Amino acid sequence: MLGSPKESSHLKLRKVVTHIEKNLSNFQGELEYERALTEYVNRMKKSGQWAGHPEIKAMAYILNRTIAIYESKYDEFGEVVGFAYKHHESVDNPMSNPILLLHISETHY
Numbered sequence: 001m002l003g004s005p006k007e008s009s010h011l012k013l014r015k016v017v018t019h020i021e022k023n024l025s026n027f028q029g030e031l032e033y034e035r036a037l038t039e040y041v042n043r044m045k046k047s048g049q050w051a052g053h054p055e056i057k058a059m060a061y062i063l064n065r066t067i068a069i070y071e072s073k074y075d076e077f078g079e080v081v082g083f084a085y086k087h088h089e090s091v092d093n094p095m096s097n098p099i100l101l102l103h104i105s106e107t108h109y
Contacts (some may be wrong), residue, residue, distance in 0.1 A: 013051055017044045019058045026061075030054045056101070056109070064091050072105060076087040 019025055021041045028052060030037065043049060060067045071086040086103060101109050 013049070013055065014045060016051070016058045016062065017041055018042075018053045020054055023061075026055050027057065028060055030057070042044075051109075060091050060099075062098075064093050065096045066093070067093055067101060068098045068104055069101045069109075071103045 020037075024041075026036055027037055030040075040054070044051075044055070056067055058070070059076055066088055067087040069086045070083045072080050073082045073084050075081045083102065086097070
């Protein structure tokens with residue numbers, strides 16, 4: 001799949017980024033123009049980068065699983081009051097159980 005459990009997180013991320021690089025046309029809507037996407041891929045290959053939406057989309061295709069993303073909801077005081085369905089990356093595999101992700105404060109999954 002993505003390597004052994006001992007494989008570093010960054011090496012796993014590189015495999016996902018390589019998938020994006022080989023399938024740029026599937027990710028055109030993620031950034032404004034192709035050059036930005038190419039620059040993004042080059043930056044993501046470097047150590048110290050955090051995965052985001054394009055990597056989640058790539059992971060759905062690599063794993064052949066739908067990934068559903070929920071986002072934290074806040075009240076007028078900034079307190080978390082629940083979670084709302086945000087969107088998903090879907091693959092054509094009705095037999096797979098979706099992977100559920102929680103997106104907290106628009107910064108971390």
